[in-house]
Amino acid sequence: MTTTHGTAPVLPLPPAAARAATAAGAAATLASTFLAWTWTDDFPGDLTVTGYPGGLQVLTLVGALLTALFAAAGYGFKGLRWLTPAGTTAPVLWLALGTLGTTWYTITAISVQLGGLANLEPGGWAAGLASLATLLATLGLPADRATEEEKPTGWQRFTGSLAATAARPAQALPSWAEILVIAASFGIGLYVFTYGIDTEYGELFIGYLILVGFAFGALHRAGLIGRLTALTAKHRNVTLAAAFAAAVCFPFTQTNDQYTSVATNILIFATVALGLNVVVGLAGLLDLGYVAFLGVGAYAAALVSGSSDSTIGVQFPFWAAVLTGAAVSLIFGVLIGAPTLRLRGDYLAIVTLGFGEIFRITMNNLNGSTGPDVTNGSAGIPNVPDLNLFGFDFGIEHTILGVPVGRFGNYYLLMLVVTAVVVLVFRRAGESRIGRAWVAIREDETAATAMGINAFRLKLLAFALGAALAGLAGTVQAHVTYTVTPEQYQFAGPVPPNSAFLLAAVILGGMGTLSGPIVGAALLYLIPAKMQFMADYQLFLFGIALILLMRFRPEGLIADRRKQLEFHETGQLDVPEQRLPEAAAGVGTAKAEA
Structure with a gap:
């Protein structure tokens, strides 16, 4: 050559x-x-x-x-x-x-x-x-x-x-x-x-x-x-540590909370996208109602966090509220996944889309007139109090290392810890035997089943894990936004997170990768937030951007080797050029011995 x-x-x-x-x-x-x-x-x-x-x-x-x-x-x-x-x-x-x-x-x-x-x-x-x-x-x-x-x-x-x-x-x-x-x-x-x-x-x-x-x-x-x-x-461990350290430094570069609030919501969006990446990117299950699990966690946390408008009237400490939100989301994931995960492809997508809409409508109807008084209907659950963790009030400004950090800066640092936990779970799950089984199911479920993999059980596990991770992010979102309403959890809408934008974040960033959904979520949240003067054209521009991405880089911005080979077929063996002389020498030796 x-x-x-x-x-x-x-x-x-x-x-x-x-x-x-x-x-x-x-x-x-x-x-x-x-x-x-x-x-x-x-x-x-x-x-x-x-x-x-x-x-x-x-x-x-x-x-x-x-x-x-x-x-x-x-x-x-x-x-x-x-x-x-x-x-x-x-x-x-x-x-x-x-x-x-x-x-x-x-x-x-x-x-x-x-x-x-x-x-x-x-x-x-x-x-x-x-x-x-x-x-x-x-x-x-x-x-x-x-x-x-x-x-x-x-x-x-x-x-x-x-x-x-x-x-x-x-x-x-x-x-x-x-x-x-x-x-x-x-x-x-x-x-x-x-x-x-x-x-x-x-x-x-x-x-x-x-x-x-x-x-x-x-x-x-x-x-x-x-x-x-x-x-x-x-240096994977060093890379993760450097990324975490750089993210920790962000709120200390801000003079007010105006832009830190955007970064906090980006982390919430990115954490939920990572959970969806378990379902879509690793297991290959097309879930169009995933934002409902975020809502389940947010509603569960709002009901048990001491809101004056909560119909339950209890106040759990934060760690208990987090466990409650994640556990309730996990239970819903199992209940929804058990009867539906025997479906594949478009049929599964339609069922999960229906679940997302059913969740939103149900939260609207639990208003005391068309159903039990649990969620206050369309008014939602307002007045969710700020967190107070070990005497640290997240609602007031604190001076950390000589730098004033406001309310959103406090929640940003908390979400950073939550995101680190989700990243750790995703990384360990993806590299485990179960993660390799998920990839096998994603590539060819029939062949994976023939090799002895219990596809249904592993798909249900992916569905439940993804739901629990979304619920975990939802518990923090309820305190950040103060209010939880049904309209926050739609399939599509002008303001993320919603199911369509979450799925787009996973595909844009790169399915099955660790950093891809984080990058995709950051772009999809940051761009609309900074271009509000073009609100009438945002969805149009978003559609154009997706078309261009699918045309020129279908594997996503950050793709693994498998996706690159899948979407960019060269028709040639993937053999490094520098090894060709060695291979030729080996062939010559074999012929001489023959």
Whole structure:
């Protein structure tokens, strides 16, 4: 198998001239962010200041800086070669596209909000033209190294799979250095996430999404994501500890509870998505009414937590309320799963969808007129008191390590512990003999049954475990929101969590993986929360995003090896190239002995 460097650039420029033009364009784009882009501060971010970037200008500056950095790495600077282990051209194009997208989105937003292109200052025109020139210059860069069998043409040189790129062998690092790389990566990830969640207006958040999306694609095409994945797989315990430590630091970076409340709800959403991942991702059971188990846990906790509107009139300590919510959800999971899990596929999906609607309607009818007075009907159970755990009142502000942490910060830290418990349960279950049996049932239930696996019992166990994990999250949600109502637990709606968004979070993030549903849940909750000014179009944009995802990455954002092979069939044996000479030598030896 030979390799080639001979594919022609898209634009007829000498490689050296193309790299110089790319660097010059990136430098000009960066310089333009220090000029005024508009004459009035009516556009958010105050882009009228000369000499100091603000708002969306900062994103363009970061994009231009990264473009120049990766262009320099491809130019041959030895100190930067580690940035592009798998390719030098495609990452630069992705970053140039991200910078262009952010810049021209800003120009378009200024024109729409202020009434025309006449509201642009020379700095805005300079940024738009410089970012466009940078993109055009990248089209003259030579293609990355590729195999003869998968020679890219045109834009495929930049957008094709990493299989077509020959990555340089990774330099061996001592264990302490690998751990430092993991810790630094999570620190950068925390900063990027904090910046996104702290964006003060929708335009800045959209620009942030554009740049981060293309930057992630650039890092993937450069091979950095693959190398980081290899390090995290090698040091799994260190990775989990680093992720938990980075998450703990988040509330200490906030000055008020406005954005910490969003992060708290993201954790609730992510925890429930992990529970659904047991049912859908591991066992392969399509559950369309899963949000009902979250409601069961929330209602159980609200009834026994001392609410003045509770019809039971009891007050359990928090640990007892948690156990009550999880236990009641588990019992409901067994009661619903026992008669229905002998069904498969679409039939099971219809039954679980019906269960979700039955739960919501039943909670509405237990109002004292159409049924027993248990849940106060559509009014729900309000006035759920704040938690008081071992004398620590979650409803008031506390100073922790010299930093004031508000109510939502307290609940965020509590949900972080709950999420860690759910992650531990999911990880242990997935790696156990039962987890492997679930995967076997998901892949082929008939073959698994023929091999002696009791499919019904194991599916019922997955259903019950998933229900218990959802109920566990529901107990905390009841105290965070103060009120539990039936309308919070629908199949679909504009505000997550609901069954449709939970299922979408699992599929978007990557079914059967540990971090996939957490990433998917974070995106699906954060984006609607930060783009409320587009409320009339959110479901439309959500549908478009799902269509694009299913077309270009059906295995999800974070997929395991099995899903990647399933959705991207190559028709070739998955044999590492470096082992082919050894195999050929083995065949030659065998022939000689014969």
